[in-house]
Amino acid sequence: MRLDLRQYAKPLAESALSVLIGVAVGTLLVILAGYSPVVFFKALFGGAFRSRNAFLDTLSYMVPLTLTAISFAVAARASVFNIGAEGQMYVGALVANAIGVVALPNGVHQVVAILAAFLAGGLWGWIAGILKAKRQVNEVVSTIMLNWLAFYLVNYVATYHLYDPKAPYKTEYVRETARLPELIPRTSLTLDWVLTILIAFLMFFLVWKTSLGYEIRATGINPTAAEYGGVDPSKVISISMFLSGGAGGLAGAFLVLGRFGFITTTLTNILNWGFDGIAVSLVGRNHPIGILFSALFFALLYNGALEVQVATATGGKTGVPIELVLAVMGIIVIAVAVPGLWDMVQERLLLRRKRVEVREEAAGTVGGE
Amino acid sequence: MQVAELLRFLLYPTFYAGMLRMMVPITLGAVGEIISERSGVVNIGLEGIMMLGALVSTYVGHFTGSMVLAMVSGLVVGLAAGFLHAGIAVNLAGDQIIDGVGLNLFAVGIGEVLLYLTWGSFATSPQLPPEVRVPSIHGFSPFVVLTLLVAAATWVVVEKTRWGLRLKAVGEDPVAAEAAGIDVFKVRTIATVVGSLLTASAGVFLSLDWLGAYTKNISAGRGFIALALVVFSRWNPLTALLGGLIFGFLFQLSQSIPSGVVPDQILWALPYLVTLLISAGFLAKARPPGAVGRPYKRV
Numbered sequence: 001m002r003l004d005l006r007q008y009a010k011p012l013a014e015s016a017l018s019v020l021i022g023v024a025v026g027t028l029l030v031i032l033a034g035y036s037p038v039v040f041f042k043a044l045f046g047g048a049f050r051s052r053n054a055f056l057d058t059l060s061y062m063v064p065l066t067l068t069a070i071s072f073a074v075a076a077r078a079s080v081f082n083i084g085a086e087g088q089m090y091v092g093a094l095v096a097n098a099i100g101v102v103a104l105p106n107g108v109h110q111v112v113a114i115l116a117a118f119l120a121g122g123l124w125g126w127i128a129g130i131l132k133a134k135r136q137v138n139e140v141v142s143t144i145m146l147n148w149l150a151f152y153l154v155n156y157v158a159t160y161h162l163y164d165p166k167a168p169y170k171t172e173y174v175r176e177t178a179r180l181p182e183l184i185p186r187t188s189l190t191l192d193w194v195l196t197i198l199i200a201f202l203m204f205f206l207v208w209k210t211s212l213g214y215e216i217r218a219t220g221i222n223p224t225a226a227e228y229g230g231v232d233p234s235k236v237i238s239i240s241m242f243l244s245g246g247a248g249g250l251a252g253a254f255l256v257l258g259r260f261g262f263i264t265t266t267l268t269n270i271l272n273w274g275f276d277g278i279a280v281s282l283v284g285r286n287h288p289i290g291i292l293f294s295a296l297f298f299a300l301l302y303n304g305a306l307e308v309q310v311a312t313a314t315g316g317k318t319g320v321p322i323e324l325v326l327a328v329m330g331i332i333v334i335a336v337a338v339p340g341l342w343d344m345v346q347e348r349l350l351l352r353r354k355r356v357e358v359r360e361e362a363a364g365t366v367g368g369e
Numbered sequence: 370m371q372v373a374e375l376l377r378f379l380l381y382p383t384f385y386a387g388m389l390r391m392m393v394p395i396t397l398g399a400v401g402e403i404i405s406e407r408s409g410v411v412n413i414g415l416e417g418i419m420m421l422g423a424l425v426s427t428y429v430g431h432f433t434g435s436m437v438l439a440m441v442s443g444l445v446v447g448l449a450a451g452f453l454h455a456g457i458a459v460n461l462a463g464d465q466i467i468d469g470v471g472l473n474l475f476a477v478g479i480g481e482v483l484l485y486l487t488w489g490s491f492a493t494s495p496q497l498p499p500e501v502r503v504p505s506i507h508g509f510s511p512f513v514v515l516t517l518l519v520a521a522a523t524w525v526v527v528e529k530t531r532w533g534l535r536l537k538a539v540g541e542d543p544v545a546a547e548a549a550g551i552d553v554f555k556v557r558t559i560a561t562v563v564g565s566l567l568t569a570s571a572g573v574f575l576s577l578d579w580l581g582a583y584t585k586n587i588s589a590g591r592g593f594i595a596l597a598l599v600v601f602s603r604w605n606p607l608t609a610l611l612g613g614l615i616f617g618f619l620f621q622l623s624q625s626i627p628s629g630v631v632p633d634q635i636l637w638a639l640p641y642l643v644t645l646l647i648s649a650g651f652l653a654k655a656r657p658p659g660a661v662g663r664p665y666k667r668v
Contacts, residue, residue, distance in 0.1 A: 029479075033486055081466050137648045138600060140413055140466070144593040145648075148641040156634035275477075278470055318489055323481035330417075330475025334453075337468035339461050 014342045015283045015290075019297070022332035029327070030320055035312050040320070047307030048300045054307075056189040060259065061299035063196045064089070066291055067251035068277025070203050071125070071244045073286040075139075077207055078240040079220040084128055084143025086274025087150030088248025089255075091124045092117035093263055093270055094154045096253035098162060100174025100261075109177040114253050121249015122242040124150060129241025133234030139241075147274070151267060158265040170264045180258045192254035199250065200288040206243075207288075216240050248274060272326065276302075279329040282336045301325060378625040382508065389513045390579055391620040394419065394571035394588070396516050396613030398595030400523050400606045401567030407527060407604060408560035409540040409660040410458055413469030415568045416592025417476035418450045422572025424480050427494055427583035428487075430501035430576075439501055440573055447569025451562030459557040462664035473592075481585065493584040503578040512574045516610070519567065523606040536560055540658035543665040553665050568592070590641065597644045604658065619643050 023044075030040045048058040068085040075082035099113040128146055131137035162171040180190040207213035215236050218226040223233040255270050256263060263270060280298050284290030305325045313319030335341065378384050398415050405412050412418075426443030430436065450472065458465045481491060488494050503511060527533040538546040539556045547553050571591070576583050594616060602609035623639040 029482070083470060131649050135649045138596065141593055141597045141600075141648055142645060144590060145597070145641045145645040148590055149638055149645070152634040152638035156632055159634070160632065275474055279474065282467065318486060321482055321485045321491070323478045323485075326478025327475050327482060328478070330471045330473070330478055333471030333474060334457075334468045337457055337463055337471060339457075339463035
């Protein structure tokens, strides 16, 4: 089978263009706020490469970005708009934390915590799926409400039950037996990075190589036609939302078992990864391989933005906060939504080329006289 | 006895003034979205539009000291967001959901960045001076009256005028509407922009009237609650007003029950839980406009 690379060229160009627009708007904002664009760019794109640890840290940011993007993408393949990865991640983090503090043998402990977080996130996603399938509840509304409910649920449990008596602003540390082993000692790059890559390939296999995946895609393209073809769309929608939620839950579990070991009671250390995943998935065209590359790019951007915050805080000025990434991601998502973005640009370029030709011809005539 | 003591707040007018305040943003957003959806265009960006309306009006109010300028600039944001969404979802026949999600992300990010860079705080701007704030009348907000009028006027226009008929025709069956000589693109663009404008006015209310400042996550999900309210109301502005009152009551209740009785988190989560339950319980039989969410392309 020959792989026709040209079919990937246009989506790639459109994603790249959207990213370019987002970064351009971000740069404009930074310039308007009175900062040097040179300092900004150097920090933004150099941040991840300033040291070995910064680079490994960047790689580890791929974990939550990839998993929450997969949470968006699996549902999106069934034409379900899951913006609930945020809440699914909270629930997964909570369950992993709760299991992480009990006594279990190393090896078993991680597996139990990860599986439980997958199930909890899956259940959280499934609620939105079943509401859509059985009661026609718009999933955008239900997943946002479930995000808020998850926030207050975790906030409640962390404040009243799982808090660390020595430091009540956060939950108890998970035990060493529940922590994921470090791939490279004393860095934030842990085993979850490998697991995440595997999960991305698993999604590819599931969606493109199994009959369930076929049903998911068929429902996504045309639910009525799928139903006539013997697919039960309401079953497919709830299953895909369960799997999506599971991926979101894993994102939370890996943040707790890998990077942090705890959650702050107001969730500040795990906020926003779920929303970031939407942009990651859209730029990666809701495809697991695209998502891996897109996650790597956004991880670079994220680490770069941390560096920007430091680099721009000189001479008594306040640094540009990391939230700039959210604004840039927003612009990127809006740009992705513009249909035929690449065609428009191409048309303009071609048009200009034609105009130049005409002008040259005219000039030629003039010159010939 | 004890319960009566706990529910004492129900006896005071401040509770009802608060409830009416709570009603305003979600109802304005919902009525705006009803206009938009009746023409067949969904706008998921309500939350972001509310935030940006609140942010810009706070900014302009803070630096110019003029209430009128602050209000107008907040509404201009609504116009701009409306034309952006109409451009993508109507003129280019693109996906109606994605850009709205982008706008929501952008609004959260830019709000935080500007709050921090301008006032050095991630939580809130300084309080606006009194001359910029919308004055309340005997403790009641003039926006309450505005909301009642907007809901009633929208109902009249949608149900009783030629314009409303055209709006509904475009939302139900754009092909037939076009065959009858209606400019589908024009109607959808106007409806989207008007909807966005009303949502931005909800944002202006949040900053200039209610809170007198811009605070982190100022809309707190109200844009999405407005979306739920649209379906709850079955696309009827008057029912949306009624639903807005119910939500307003619940929001105010969740803030009025004295703390310590039940954990705060349960009270704070209540409005979102109720939104979810109401969506699940009441919406099963609701039928959206025929062509809602579907881009229209001329063949």
